[in-house]
Amino acid sequence: MKVRIILQLLSIVVGAAAAVPANAGTLDVVKAKGFIQCGVAPGLIGFAFPDGTNNWSGLEVDFCRALASAIFNDPQKVKFIPLSAKERFTALQSGEVDLLSRSTTWTMSRDTALGLRFAGTFYYDGQGLMVKKSLGVDSALKLDGATVCTLTGTTNELNISDYFKANSMKYQVVAFEKDAEARKAYDEERCDVLTNDQSSLYAARLQFQNPDESLVLPEIISKEPLGPVVRQGDDGWFDVVKWTYFALLNAEELGVTSKNVEEMRSTNNPEILRLLGTKNADGSAAGFGTGIGLSEDWVVQILRNVGNYGEIFERNVGLDTPLKIARGKNALWKDGGLQYAPPIR
Amino acid sequence: MTVDVEPRGRFSKFSWANPKFRSFVVQAALLLLLLLSFLEIWRNTLSNLESRNIASGFDFLSKSAGFDIVQSLIPFTSDSSYGRAIAAGFLNTILVASLGIIAATVIGFTVGIMRLSKNWLASRVAAFYIEFFRNIPLLLQIFIFYTVVLKGLPSAKQAFHFGNTAFLSNRGLVFPQPLFGEGAWLGIAGLAVALLAAWALLGWANARQARTGRAIPVSVISLGLIVTLPLGGLAIGGFPVMWDFPELKGFNFAGGVTVIPEFLALFGALAVYGGAFIAETVRSGVQAVSPGQIEAARSLGLHQGSTLRLVVIPQAMRVVIPPLAGHYLNLTKNSTLAVAIGYPDLVALGGTVLNQTNQAVEIVGIWMIIYLTLSLVTSAFMNWFNSRMRMVER
Numbered sequence: 001m002k003v004r005i006i007l008q009l010l011s012i013v014v015g016a017a018a019a020v021p022a023n024a025g026t027l028d029v030v031k032a033k034g035f036i037q038c039g040v041a042p043g044l045i046g047f048a049f050p051d052g053t054n055n056w057s058g059l060e061v062d063f064c065r066a067l068a069s070a071i072f073n074d075p076q077k078v079k080f081i082p083l084s085a086k087e088r089f090t091a092l093q094s095g096e097v098d099l100l101s102r103s104t105t106w107t108m109s110r111d112t113a114l115g116l117r118f119a120g121t122f123y124y125d126g127q128g129l130m131v132k133k134s135l136g137v138d139s140a141l142k143l144d145g146a147t148v149c150t151l152t153g154t155t156n157e158l159n160i161s162d163y164f165k166a167n168s169m170k171y172q173v174v175a176f177e178k179d180a181e182a183r184k185a186y187d188e189e190r191c192d193v194l195t196n197d198q199s200s201l202y203a204a205r206l207q208f209q210n211p212d213e214s215l216v217l218p219e220i221i222s223k224e225p226l227g228p229v230v231r232q233g234d235d236g237w238f239d240v241v242k243w244t245y246f247a248l249l250n251a252e253e254l255g256v257t258s259k260n261v262e263e264m265r266s267t268n269n270p271e272i273l274r275l276l277g278t279k280n281a282d283g284s285a286a287g288f289g290t291g292i293g294l295s296e297d298w299v300v301q302i303l304r305n306v307g308n309y310g311e312i313f314e315r316n317v318g319l320d321t322p323l324k325i326a327r328g329k330n331a332l333w334k335d336g337g338l339q340y341a342p343p344i345r
Numbered sequence: 346m347t348v349d350v351e352p353r354g355r356f357s358k359f360s361w362a363n364p365k366f367r368s369f370v371v372q373a374a375l376l377l378l379l380l381l382s383f384l385e386i387w388r389n390t391l392s393n394l395e396s397r398n399i400a401s402g403f404d405f406l407s408k409s410a411g412f413d414i415v416q417s418l419i420p421f422t423s424d425s426s427y428g429r430a431i432a433a434g435f436l437n438t439i440l441v442a443s444l445g446i447i448a449a450t451v452i453g454f455t456v457g458i459m460r461l462s463k464n465w466l467a468s469r470v471a472a473f474y475i476e477f478f479r480n481i482p483l484l485l486q487i488f489i490f491y492t493v494v495l496k497g498l499p500s501a502k503q504a505f506h507f508g509n510t511a512f513l514s515n516r517g518l519v520f521p522q523p524l525f526g527e528g529a530w531l532g533i534a535g536l537a538v539a540l541l542a543a544w545a546l547l548g549w550a551n552a553r554q555a556r557t558g559r560a561i562p563v564s565v566i567s568l569g570l571i572v573t574l575p576l577g578g579l580a581i582g583g584f585p586v587m588w589d590f591p592e593l594k595g596f597n598f599a600g601g602v603t604v605i606p607e608f609l610a611l612f613g614a615l616a617v618y619g620g621a622f623i624a625e626t627v628r629s630g631v632q633a634v635s636p637g638q639i640e641a642a643r644s645l646g647l648h649q650g651s652t653l654r655l656v657v658i659p660q661a662m663r664v665v666i667p668p669l670a671g672h673y674l675n676l677t678k679n680s681t682l683a684v685a686i687g688y689p690d691l692v693a694l695g696g697t698v699l700n701q702t703n704q705a706v707e708i709v710g711i712w713m714i715i716y717l718t719l720s721l722v723t724s725a726f727m728n729w730f731n732s733r734m735r736m737v738e739r
Contacts, residue, residue, distance in 0.1 A: 086700045093397055093703075114703045115398035135596075145595040147516065152693065153700025158411040161423040172597070173413045174607070175697065176687045185687065188495040189515055190606065192596050232398040 026098055026230070026237035027071075027293050035077040038064035039097035042082035042179065045203040046317040046325075047103060056080045059316040060101040062306055063122060063228055067099070067244050069305040070298040086153045086177055089114055092231060099241055100229040103197060105155045115232045119242040122227045124329040124338050126220035127159050128198035130205065133215045135192060140219040144169040149182045149191035151175065159222040160195050183207065197224045202323050239292050247299045249341035250275055251308035253332055258307035261300055274344050276300050288344055309339065390706060405702045406431070412697060414689050416605050427698045434694030435715060441611055441690065442677040442719075448616035449676060450669075453623025460628045471624065478621040484682050486618055491610035491686045498606075501597050511601075512591060518604040519591040528582025535578030536571070543567035607688035611680065619676040623669065630665035631657060662734045670727030674720050691715060 030036055040048035040060055048058040065075035083091050083102060091097050093115060103125075104110075106118040129148075131137050140163070150157050152175040164171045174191055176182040183204050186194035196204065198220060205211045228245065230238050251257070254272050256264045265276050277286050277296035289298040306312060310332075317325045331337025359366055394401045406428035414421050417433040418440065459471035478486070495515050499505065504514035511520035525532075543566075550563045579586065591601030634657050642656040683690040692712065699708040 086696050089700070089703050090705050093399065093705075109702075113400045143596075145597050145599065147597060152687075152697045157697070158423075158701070161411060161413050165423065171413075172415055174415050174605075174687045175412070175689070175693075177684055177693070177696070181685070181687065185495070188492070189500055190495050233396065 026234050027240055030071060030098055035079050036064060036068050037079050037081055037097045039083045039088055039091055039100040039102050040080050041102050042084060044200055045206050046321060046323045047199065047203060059123065059312060060103065062312045062316065063101045066248060066302045066306040067241065069301045070244050070294055073301040075305040084178055085151050092229060103200060103226050104229050106225045106227055107155060117230050117232050117238050119228045119230060119238060120245045121225040122245060123199065125197040125199050125224040125226050127156050127195060127222040127224055128201050128220055129217045130194045130201045130214050131192060131217060132213055140217050140221065141167060143193060146192040147172045147174065148193040148195055149174050149176065149186045150195050151179060151182055152177050155224065156195055163221045199317065199325060202325065206322055236293060240294065243292060244302065246341035247302060248309040249339055250344055251299065251303055252310040253334065256303060256308060257311055258303050261303040401706065403707055405704050414694065416608065416689055427702060430694050430698055431711060434689055434691040437689055438680055438691040441608060441615065442680045445612055445615035445619060445676050445680065446673050449619030449623055452616060452620030454627055456620060456624035457627025460624060461631055475621045475624050478617050483614060483618050483679055484685060487611060487614040487682055487686060490614045494606045494610050501593060510590060512598060515606060516597055517606045518609065519598045519601045521591065522589040522602045524587040524589055526585035526587060528585040531578035531582040532575045535574035539570040539574035542570050607686050610686055611683050611688050615676055615680060619672055622672050626665055626668045626672065630661035633664045634660045663736060666727060666731045666734060670724055673723050673727065677719055677723065678716065
């Protein structure tokens, strides 16, 4: 906790050259290292969760695996570093991780004053409230006087204050550093309400002994666009992360999946051919992958190893998983959602 | 007569062979090197922060915080500034550390004396207490206390109550808050007069006993004064005290003063853990008093209580105080483990501010300065106390 922040600070203070070489971009450093260091949530079912052998899986984990596939053609070349909400930005800024793929809300102050860059909204979320069914509460507006458990240093902590103030209700907040501690305090009835991004609440509910005792209230009290984050000042690396995300969306939009990617290479749809980096008719390279410092096959590698955005979503949090989250706002734009990627051309 | 070990005139003042000059040069060079490296660290930090586009400086302290705090000794809303949030955290640290120090001292002295008791049971119980709590990591004890408070106490609706005025539940301890109206100053004035009178009485009684050998029951009279005078003052003012009674409303108690469970758990763990160390220190201090002193006191006809109070403890204190200062410093610093259970102390709230603003270098700087100051003030006080208790040789 504290020790870690201090160590990270020390690396900002003393070891600038060691952490991030002044001239080499993060992509070169990552290639030289042979793996990506990816900051993830410390155990959130469906988003980032380690199994008994420290093999991570989840929506946000799969983004890092897609990135590793684009760079190394190997989804295993990722070192996952679990970070609490409090540690995450210092870890990124000090170079301990190459990117955060960790339920981090895109806000103006983070995008500007913190020296961060958000590569896109990988998951459109909103803050929700969870209560015990035994309280008999069916709306967030009936929570006057309630005690709320939340995480320190999050946008949730700020939104809940705004929400209760806007609705002239009183409340008491108990802020914990670790997700597990907040969940435990809620479970032991220190608080009436547990608040977090709705997706996290559904995941947290599954980790209780009796998930059915709790209920997520219908209100969504904020916008929480979650996405991968990199440091400012390294446009090359920012492009790689951003276009990995766009490639996942474009592949879904064009109907290219992990199963049909090999056949699709010989399609005659020029958009798909550009996506998959197939050579031009005159035999010259398409140049999109090499243009950002990757191989021409970068999207093929992503799709072969991880699949497109829709596959990642359904596999980790979709209707066939315990979380049962519908695509909703995370559907593609053409299906009425918000997920939209600029074209590859 | 002084003996001059340096033969004069053999070296010039600025010769390398002159040990004084040599050590001056070496030390000056080291100091310069140290200053330069600090300067370089400072410069490097600033340039790194700049190259990463991270804003620096202390401007953020006056910006509005936007979050709420569960326990604050000063008025705090989400519109208050980050600086005020840090101040609230500082006061919460002071609160839990000072109450923890008092409780640990009381526990420590009681258990330390019990440990030396001739009563087998008392001494065994004390020994068990010391060995048990001294050897379990504090963080674990805090978690255990917190779990006991949360799991062991009923919910707010089924709270234990004391005549329906104070309530104990897993939301904490709630008790009525006195609201002082006009004329309450008479009560405070009464208290001040009573304290002054008690102090004067003590001085007079001591002088009288030294002169005549006759003692009067000072403590009983003082207690009487301290109880009756403030009450008398309030009575003249027409008892201008209202009580704000807690009441169960909806989810929780409204009104009164709430002691949050996080505070109870942290305070309990710090007092119990610190008390175990202090008990050992007290035992060693008492055992350091030569048995001859006790025998001498007995042969003068002092009974057991007086022997302890007048002969043993004053001498034991000289051994006890220096390590006691160390225990106090440790207890204050250990209070930072509060962050694990969500008690809003300086580190927890500083961490929140750090995370909302990401001014890591500034916040860690503030932490270090505050804890350093707290520690230095505590040790300055203990040094002063130690010099007061020191043996005055005549």
